[in-house]
Amino acid sequence: MTAILTALGYAGLTLLLGSALARRWLTPGRPGVGPGFAGLALLLLAWGGQVAVTLSTLGMTGMADVLDYVTTTATGRAMLTGLLGATLLLAVEVAAWPALLAAGMAGVTLWGVAGIGHGEGHGAWVRALHAVHAGAMTVWLGGVLALTTARRLPPDLARRFTPAALGSVITLAVTGLLMATEHLTALREWVDTPYGRALLLKLALVAAALLAAILVRHAFARQAWVRLALSREALVLAAVLGVTGVLSTTAPPGGHSEHAHGSASVTVSKSRSVPRCADPETRPHRGTDAPCVVLDLKPQDAAGTPLPAGERAPTGRL
Template identity: 60%
Template structure:
């Protein structure tokens, strides 16, 4: 159940944050606002489910208990902050607000997400790593989905997205290595803990997704008709990465005593 709820929140982030990036800088006006709204709904649904499961397990089910959890715990406050940022982001997109407003709201949302799960309890530096990781993954996946749905799919669109995709991969690599060093301090923990094993699966899928992205760029350069098929393969691999990440959030790191309540993608 925990992995499913985390997966819902990750899907919501991709649709909301990644969709906003695509609308603003990649495929203007696409995806539609209802897609961003669906992203907000999934994010809130995932978080509400996580709060419900946590409090039910502890035996606290009264409305006052929910309010206390959201206002007095680090995870609850991070959820509130992320929800506020997500609401402002959707409002800015709906009202045609300036891009600095959308950017600020996206940063607030990512910071809130970073305080839920493995990013919690490790200080501002680690939370910042999780926030950057969240933004980079959302932009990469959201951009790939936007290009895949574009009509027509052309080389100019691919060229516009390529630098952003490369930057996202770079940020994911750097932040991922730094976060891994925070949670896994010895080589034995990579293979000797379930957290480390799931993380290795995630890294393998990310590597495959990068390889698929290279094939997409080559297909665009050669003007091959199978370019959409290559894009779909990259998108499926990235969705698989999000799924494995959802499972990862349910596994406590070997060096952490903090229970997982969902984390950054």
């Protein structure tokens, strides 16, 4: 379910940013703002669903729990940032304000999106990589969708879009490689882990999308079956989004954060006899029915050997 919701979120981002880019540059005046509103709705649905799944798993379903989650957790704040940027971008598009302002709001939206999933917990550099990666994908797929739905498909549209598409592919390759080296530190992890195999599948689909893009270019040159070729490319790129949803919800071999190391046992108690954590400073949520989460953290050194009691773990490690 989480993977499906994540893929829906990426689809919403593509509709929102891709339609704005097409309207401003590729196919001026088209499409209207309808796809942008649909994209915002998908973002709300996807992120709202993710919050609901997370909190329901912990038995935290009160409104106070939801408010606490979206305001006190890194993921929740990233969602709020993304929704704020998306809403302001739509306002800019409806009012037809300058493109520079629209680009700024798109950047805010992408920064919020990058803070959800693997971009969280790795610092500003890796989060920026995720933001640029997502932005390049929206340019590529958004442009293809705009061309597919355009009323006319003259050759100059292909000439206009090709540099942007090529730039997106190069950006995706560079940022993807950098992110892969962040999460996959050994070659065997590419085939021995679910994360590595999902990434290989995504790379295969991207290669198929590149082949489809070449066929689109030839179709434009011949002015024959152009829309069919564009539809094939769009379908392959949609499959890439689906695999990205799976990839984003699959834990990398080294953990979710660059500091993730060590072990912890977590006990969640929903007993009425323990309605809340005893220490207000460690209680994650204020609701009187919130379960108590008890962490038993075991410090380890860089090799994974448990440390003696009282000895500090290396910086950033548990």
